[in-house]
Amino acid sequence: VRPLRADAARNYDRIARAAREVYAELGADAPLDEIAHRAGVGISTLFRRFEDKRALVRAALHLGFLEQLVPQLEEALADDDPHRGLMSALEAAIGFGAAEHRLLAAASDLGARTMESTAEVLATFTALFRRAREAGVIRGDLVDEDVPRILAMLFSVLATMDPSSGGWRRYIALVADGLAPEAAHPLPA
Amino acid sequence: VRPLRADAARNYDRIARAAREVYAELGADAPLDEIAHRAGVGISTLFRRFEDKRALVRAALHLGFLEQLVPQLEEALADDDPHRGLMSALEAAIGFGAAEHRLLAAASDLGARTMESTAEVLATFTALFRRAREAGVIRGDLVDEDVPRILAMLFSVLATMDPSSGGWRRYIALVADGLAPEAAHPLPA
DSSP, X not given: OHHHHHHHHHHHHHHHHHHHHHHHHHGGGOOHHHHHHHHTSOHHHHHHHOSSHHXXXXXXXXXXXXXXXXXXXXXXXXXXXXXHHHHHHHHHHHHHHHHTHHHXXXXXXXXXXXXXXXXXXXXXXXHHXXXXXXXXXXXXXXXXXXXXXXXXXXXXXXXXXXXXGOTTHHHHHHHHHHHOGGGOOOOOO | OHHHHHHHHHHHHHHHHHHHHHHHHHGGGOOHHHHHHHHTSOHHHHHHHOSSHHHHHHHHHHHHIIIIIHHHHHHHHHOSOHHHHHHHHHHHHXXXXXXXXXXXXXXXXXXXXXXXXXXXXXXXXXHHHHHHHHTTSSOTTOOTTHHHHHHHHHHHGXXXXXXXXXXXHHHHHHHHHHHOGGGOOOOOO
């Protein structure tokens, strides 16, 4: 049984990897047989590994999180400088959103945003904001509830531009100036 | 012919007004006969005045713009203090989004956002930002292209909260600190 299970796992991984590529290129309407073709498997193998399109998009997105975003966030957490760590994590997260915007839009169309991945990212950001606040390098009147809203604001600008332009970095810088302790006028509750 | 045309205009206005109320209460799925009922007209009159649901939502939204937002923006433009003018306009616009979030969601579902209204609001904000920049009360490195992105960021937080909580004011204050000239680190292009 062992070799068969290893085969199944390898196929799962190949298909998720191909789906990540194909959705990034073609968006939510990407044909499944193109994904199977690129993974080097038959369409029946694809259907055996993934019950539906939503499961496939979720796996592709989760792969992107694991391979691209999570290592960058871990690096940011390991940074000795709490401000630099927070800023590089923001850059990594919005950069991930920019690079994977078609896959994310496909996931959103299918209602397939992986909540586990999102919760993990949010927990890391909460830790990064706390650490920066305790070090006095961002304003002291921020609370944990601000973290998802600040991320939502920064992600929202992606929809207003060609995400590959990198123009979103400008709004990280603008918000960073709003987060600075020396800029702070007290926030309303 | 005159009295008939006045009648038609009165019905149009009544129906748009009722639609604004009913969509705010019940969202995109509000039944059309409830709207006709509340307007005091028959359903056939409603269909004579509005070719489809999208036209009705668009008229309701346009009425909201005209009656609520536009006067507040005009007041903000008339304010002698460019910083206070800009801030009260931001508060008015996001507050309008908060008060009318169901009508806006209905419009968005139906693809009925009124582009004319949006363009008008954006033009007013562009003027307010320019005036504040020229007066030196906001950072000098902002450009016109930043205006829709800053508005998009502030609107995006509404989706993360109960809009009636007023919690969105906190993010106007945060962004305002990022706009302050004394906070400014140079923005990337």
